[in-house]
Amino acid sequence: MQIREVARLLKADILAGSVNLDREVKFACGSDLMSDVLAFVEEGTLLLTGITNLQVIRTAEMIDVFVIVFVRGKVPANDVIDMANDRNITLMSTDYTLFEACGILYQAGLKGKS
Amino acid sequence: MKRYIMEHTYSIEAGNYAVAGEASSSIKGLLKKLGIDGGIVRRMAIAAYEAEMNLVIHSVGGSLTIKIAPDELLLISEDGGPGIADIDLAMEEGYSTAPEEAREMGFGAGMGLSNMKRCADEFNIHSDAGIGTKLQIKIYLK
Ligand SMILES: Nc1ncnc2c1ncn2[C@@H]1O[C@H](COP(=O)(O)OP(=O)(O)O)[C@@H](O)[C@H]1O
Ligand SMILES: [Mg+2]
Numbered sequence: 416m417q418i419r420e421v422a423r424l425l426k427a428d429i430l431a432g433s434v435n436l437d438r439e440v441k442f443a444c445g446s447d448l449m450s451d452v453l454a455f456v457e458e459g460t461l462l463l464t465g466i467t468n469l470q471v472i473r474t475a476e477m478i479d480v481f482v483i484v485f486v487r488g489k490v491p492a493n494d495v496i497d498m499a500n501d502r503n504i505t506l507m508s509t510d511y512t513l514f515e516a517c518g519i520l521y522q523a524g525l526k527g528k529s
Numbered sequence: 530m531k532r533y534i535m536e537h538t539y540s541i542e543a544g545n546y547a548v549a550g551e552a553s554s555s556i557k558g559l560l561k562k563l564g565i566d567g568g569i570v571r572r573m574a575i576a577a578y579e580a581e582m583n584l585v586i587h588s589v590g591g592s593l594t595i596k597i598a599p600d601e602l603l604l605i606s607e608d609g610g611p612g613i614a615d616i617d618l619a620m621e622e623g624y625s626t627a628p629e630e631a632r633e634m635g636f637g638a639g640m641g642l643s644n645m646k647r648c649a650d651e652f653n654i655h656s657d658a659g660i661g662t663k664l665q666i667k668i669y670l671k
Contacts, residue, residue, distance in 0.1 A: 449635035453575045454644050458567075466635040470582075473550030474635070477557060477574040479567075494547075 416440055416525050418482050418505055421461065424519050425509035427484060431496045432505035435481050442528045445486075445517040449474045456480060457528060463516050467491035472498045481505060486513045533596040533603070535563075540592050541584040541608075546634065549585040552593045553577040556604075563597070569668055572648040573602055576666045579641040580606040586631045587611075588662065600671050606664040613656040620646070620654075 419436045422429060429436070443461040446452050449470060452462060458479040464471060467489050475483055482505040485491065490508050499506045509516055521527070537559065539552035557574040561567075577593060584591045584606060591608025613619045620642050627637025646652040651667035 447635055448638045448640075450579065450638045450640035450644055452635075453579065454640060454647065458571070464635070466633075468634045469547065470550065470634045470636065473554065473578065476550075476554055477578045478571060 416520070416523065418461075420523075421482070421484070421520065421525075422507050424523055425484060425507070425511055425516055427507035427509040430485075430490065430506040430508055431499035432481070432503055434503055435505040438481065440482060441526065443517065443520055443525045444527065445513050447513075452480075453478060455528075460528070461520070461525070463513055463520075465489060465513055467495060469495055469498060471495075472502065472504060475504050476502055483507075484509055484516060486511060486516050531598055531601070531603075533598045535559075535597040536594065538592050538594040541581055541588075541590060543585060543588055543590040545585060546630070549582060550578060553581045556593070556595045559595070560597075560602070565602075565670065569602070569670065573604060573666075573668055576645045576648040576668075577604055579644050580604065580664055580666070582631075582636055583641055584608055586627055586636060591661070598670075600669065602668045602670065604664075604666040604668075606666075607661065608663075609661045610659060612658040612660050613654075613662055614658045616654055616656055 440461040445463040463484040485508045488510045560570045588608035589610045594605040596603040623639040625637045625639035631637045649666040650669045653665040656662040
């Protein structure tokens with residue numbers, strides 16, 4: 416699924432990293448636990464989370480995740496957005512909850528990886 | 530004695546969440562630049578980041594060192610305390626003494642040490658309560 420399509424389905428605002436809008440993701444993962452993300456998420460997976468601090472960007476950087484969706488309308492601070500732009504990581508914010516956002520993307524054909 | 534062709538040490542400050550992860554990011558960039566296999570770079574980046582976060586969250590401060598040999602990578606995390614009283618317990622998935630501020634950032638699930646072990650070909654941890662903790666994570670390049 417194209418990142419552009421993810422944003423459309425989730426009615427999300429793009430906050431950073433619009434360079435990736437035409438790129439594709441095959442899998443998604445919803446989690447607030449960064450150690451889980453580090454342990455189980457493969458390169459190029461879409462990450463949905465309610466956590467908005469710098470450590471989310473760091474985590475994404477370590478495992479080559481290039482797109483993060485913040486749920487429940489959360490918007491990170493400017494330093495987080497700057498860091499994401501710096502690393503070409505796309506950030507978007509949706510008003511849907513983690514459960515809803517995952518459900519919408521799953522229904523649209525994006526898979527999890529277990 | 531192993532001959533390392535490159536070595537870099539980063540000092541890690543306790544409780545400084547604003548820069549936490551910078552050393553690991555720099556280690557990852559270095560390994561990438563050296564043309565090391567992407568899967569291996571990723572494993573070392575994950576291990577380094579978990580180790581760095583532990584230094585920031587749990588220790589009084591310490592250092593992270595990366596050593597590179599033609600056939601292996603070695604990451605060393607060392608700190609000046611408070612040490613871990615029961616290592617077997619600390620290694621258990623889910624055991625954590627992380628404070629609320631670390632949990633708010635998505636850490637403190639008690640999986641860091643097991644993540645490091647999973648990423649490593651050789652994993653060593655030594656700790657003396659009251660003195661400090663030393664971790665060694667080795668990943669083979671061949
Ligand atoms: N460098 C360290 N110094 C002191 N205690 C540590 C250190 N690293 C880990 N620990 C202890 O081991 C526990 C488990 O660590 P870890 O598996 O990384 O989980 P977490 O960081 O999520 O708590 C920590 O909660 C802490 O009590
Ligand atoms: Mg930890």
